[in-house]
Structure formats: structure tokens, C-alpha cells
Amino acid sequence: MRQEKKKLLVIVGPTASGKSALAVMLAKKLGGEIVSADSRQLYRGLEIGSNYPSQKELHAVPHHLIGIVNPKRIFTVAKYQKLARNAVEKIWKRNKLPILVGGTGLYIQAVVDGFVVPEVPPNEPLRTELEKKTAETLAGLLKKKDKKRWRGIDKKNKRRLIRAIEVAEALGRVPKLKFNRLKAEISFIGLRPPKEMLEKSVRKRAGEMMRSGFINETKRLLGSGVTEERIKEFGFEYRRALQYIRGKIKSKKELVDLIVRDTLRYAKRQITWFKRDKRIRWIRND
RNA sequence: GCGUCGGUCGGAUAGCGGCUAUUCCAGCGGACUGUAAAUCCGCCGCCCAUCGGGCACCGAAGGUUCGAGUCCUUCCCGACGCA
Numbered sequence: 450m451r452q453e454k455k456k457l458l459v460i461v462g463p464t465a466s467g468k469s470a471l472a473v474m475l476a477k478k479l480g481g482e483i484v485s486a487d488s489r490q491l492y493r494g495l496e497i498g499s500n501y502p503s504q505k506e507l508h509a510v511p512h513h514l515i516g517i518v519n520p521k522r523i524f525t526v527a528k529y530q531k532l533a534r535n536a537v538e539k540i541w542k543r544n545k546l547p548i549l550v551g552g553t554g555l556y557i558q559a560v561v562d563g564f565v566v567p568e569v570p571p572n573e574p575l576r577t578e579l580e581k582k583t584a585e586t587l588a589g590l591l592k593k594k595d596k597k598r599w600r601g602i603d604k605k606n607k608r609r610l611i612r613a614i615e616v617a618e619a620l621g622r623v624p625k626l627k628f629n630r631l632k633a634e635i636s637f638i639g640l641r642p643p644k645e646m647l648e649k650s651v652r653k654r655a656g657e658m659m660r661s662g663f664i665n666e667t668k669r670l671l672g673s674g675v676t677e678e679r680i681k682e683f684g685f686e687y688r689r690a691l692q693y694i695r696g697k698i699k700s701k702k703e704l705v706d707l708i709v710r711d712t713l714r715y716a717k718r719q720i721t722w723f724k725r726d727k728r729i730r731w732i733r734n735d
Numbered sequence: 736g737c738g739u740c741g742g743u744c745g746g747a748u749a750g751c752g753g754c755u756a757u758u759c760c761a762g763c764g765g766a767c768u769g770u771a772a773a774u775c776c777g778c779c780g781c782c783c784a785u786c787g788g789g790c791a792c793c794g795a796a797g798g799u800u801c802g803a804g805u806c807c808u809u810c811c812c813g814a815c816g817c818a
Contacts, residue, residue: 464772488771499772527769555771566769576770584775603766606775612768626768684772710761715772721765 455541455633460550461486461557461723462640463716465650469502471640472550476510482540484533485514486551486560489683491529492520494670497663498686500654513540520675520683527566530559534631554722563629569619579611590614598623639729641720651712655705664690685711 458475460468472483485491489499493516501507501515513536518524533549537560540547549560558564579587587610592599594617603609616623642650667690670680680687689707692698698707723729 488773523770525769526771530769553771555767555773559769564768569769571769598768602768603775606767608770608774609767612770616768623768682770682773686772711772717763718765718772722767722771 456546457537457561457631457633457635458546458548459557459561459635459637460548460640461554461637461729462552463642463647463719464500464552464712465647465654465716466640466642467650468550468552468640469506471638472548473502473506473510476546476548479546481546481548482511482513482543484536484540484547484549484560485512486533486549486553486556487515488524488529488553488556490515490551491518491524492516492683493518494520494666494673495683495687497658497661497666498683498690500658520670521679523571525571526555526559529556530563530566533560534563537631552719554719554726561631561635563631565627565629567616567620567624569616572615572619575615575618576611579614580607584610587611587614591617594618595622635728637726637729639723639731641731641733643733647716648709648713651716652705652709655708655712658686658708659701659705664693667691667694685715 458479458481460472460475462468472481475481476483483502487499489495490501491514492499495501496516502512506512507515514529514532517532533556537547537549549557551557559566579590582590584605584607587607588599588602588604591602591610591614594614598613598617602613613623663686667680667687670687671677671694677691680691686708689698689704689711693701693704698704
């Protein structure tokens with residue numbers, strides 16, 4: 450009768466903190482399978498720029514949700530949520546331990562807390578239309594449609610305002626946020642290397658990225674018909690790579706320096722996000 | 736040595752003689768409802784502090800003026816031109 454409680458291990462932390470290595474190690478030890486929570490590793494063809502796990506790691510342990518999406522298609526948190534929960538369920542069925550690993554805080558939250566995203570798919574024409582307006586105008590529009598949501602929203606953030614209007618337009622108002630939490634025993638591990646360590650590994654990784662053909666990867670994406678606009682959405686590395694290809698950045702050294710700076714700034718945003726989650730047990734690693 | 740231009744926050748930059756000295760980058764902190772490596776916000780001379788308050792300050796020293804980052808003099812430093 451008694452069924453063993455389902456378990457999930459979550460590993461979070463800023464980029465280049467050693468999450469992958471730890472995850473692989475624990476997976477081997479505990480009989481686990483890795484589910485990636487990285488918003489870009491999902492896409493096919495971003496091996497280098499989004500830092501896929503190494504071939505060795507990929508072979509050592511089963512990995513899920515890496516390189517599964519066509520980069521021309523727009524992906525969303527809602528889709529991720531479904532795919533990831535599916536993967537977790539399947540792993541449980543195999544009596545293995547799912548290990549959710551990644552630096553995309555929103556994606557982690559979508560899986561474990563299961564916030565229910567309003568059932569309104571992106572409405573591109575509407576978005577393009579709204580994009581032309583100022584934040585102030587948008588806030589005014591939202592206020593008329595849904596005063597409650599208007600009160601709580603960041604009134605200068607156009608992207609959020611547009612989404613809120615999009616939802617309110619379709620449903621009459623923005624529904625209150627609900628959670629459909631994963632029923633399992635979940636342990637959170639956070640990796641937080643000291644600043645100098647992080648800086649060092651970020652720099653090292655940026656150099657390796659160049660050597661393994663990051664620029665060519667970007668050119669290949671362009672060649673395969675992914676638009677420049679789209680590539681810019683794959684993160685700062687790709688934006689910088691484009692600038693380099695277009696001659697706006699003169700040398701590889703400058704390119705590396707800029708990517709290092711961008712990465713550290715990003716790492717800080719990640720830490721800000723994870724800091725407020727009190728379930729995480731932090732490890733100061735190096 | 737002579738001439739010209741300039742010295743303003745970690746770097747760059749604005750600043751008709753008149754109250755709180757601008758903007759950008761870097762730095763620090765924060766937010767997060769279907770693009771999240773995205774998007775957005777605050778702080779950024781020093782000290783105490785909860786709101787807020789106290790003290791500085793525009794290379795240095797003098798001067799003119801009710802009032803100077805802004806005008807004058809001298810000095811120091813830098814760039815350029817001429818020797």
C-alpha cells in the first residue's frame with residue numbers, strides 16, 4: 450500500500466558556478482537523470498554560445514530538454530513547464546531521481562511551484578501594435594481594462610505591460626496568480642562561488658567559447674535562415690557575436706571582455722532571483 | 736621657451752555668474768503573471784540615519800562680486816602647434 454514518496458533534486462546557481470558538473474556527479478551516485486532548466490539550451494544549434502553540457506557529460510547521464518527546439522520558433526515558459534513536468538513524471542516512472550538543473554529561475558519556479566500562466570498565447574500583431582506606444586500610454590490602457598493588475602505592475606516595463614494588456618484583452622482581466630505545486634519531496638541546492646572565483650571561471654569559459662568556434666556557430670545560425678532579430682534573443686553572447694561579425698567590435702579580445710562583463714552582470718541578476726527563495730540550501734563552492 | 740586649448744564622481748562628458756552640478760559607461764542593490772542570458776527600477780563624494788539630516792565639492796592658492804564650477808591673477812598638470 451505504502452508508496453515511496455516522489456523525490457526531486459533541484460540545483461541552481463549563477464552561470465559558470467559548476468552546476469552541470471555537480472549534477473552529473475550526483476546523478477551517477479544517486480541514479481538520477483538530468484532535466485535542464487536553461488532557457489537557451491533548449492534550442493538546437495546553440496551548443497557553444499549557450500554552453501551545452503560537454504559530450505562526455507551528456508553521455509555519462511541521460512539529459513532532458515537540451516537541443517529540442519527549432520531556433521526559428523519562439524518558445525515560452527508555459528511550453529517549458531509542460532515539457533519539464535512531463536520529463537520529471539517519466540523519470541519517476543522509471544524509478545529514477547529527476548535532477549532539475551539550471552540558471553533560469555523562472556523556469557525552475559514554473560516546474561516546482563507550477564504557477565499557472567494565463568491561457569493566452571502570444572498575440573504577435575497586438576504586440577507589434579502596442580510596442581509603438583509609450584509605457585505611460587500602455588499603463589493607461591491597462592488601468593482601464595484591469596485596475597487590479599495595474600496597481601501591482603511595474604508601470605515602466607513595457608514588456609510586462611504589453612503582456613498584461615494582451616491577457617486582459619482576451620480574458621477580460623488578468624487572473625490572479627495561482628500555483629499548482631509539484632507534489633514531491635524537493636531538495637534545493639544552490640551553488641554560490643565567491644566573486645573572484647566566478648570571475649575567473651567566466652573568463653576561462655569565454656576564452657574556450659571562442660576557441661571552440663563560437664563565431665562560426667553564430668554564422669551557421671545566420672546561414673540556416675535564423676533572422677538577425679531572432680539571434681539577438683538568444684542572449685548577449687550572440688548579440689556580441691553579431692556585433693563582431695558586423696565589425697562593430699574590432700578584436701576578439703574586446704569581444705571576450707564584453708562577454709565577460711555581460712556574463713557577470715547576468716550572474717548577479719540570477720543571484721538576486723535565487724536569494725529570495727528560502728528553500729535553497731547554499732553551498733559556497735570552488 | 737612661446738602660443739592655443741583643456742583639468743568637473745572609478746572612466747568619459749554637460750554646465751548663459753544665481754537656489755538640489757548634467758548625461759553615458761563601469762560599480763552596487765532590487766523587481767519579476769506565456770520573449771527571462773529577456774525586460775524593468777533605485778543608488779552611485781563622505782558621515783550618521785527609518786523618514787531624513789549633517790559635512791564637503793568642480794587641479795591649487797588668491798582676487799572681483801550680494802553671489803563663482805563659470806570672470807581675473809599666479810602656480811601646478813595634460814594635449815596640440817611653433818620653435
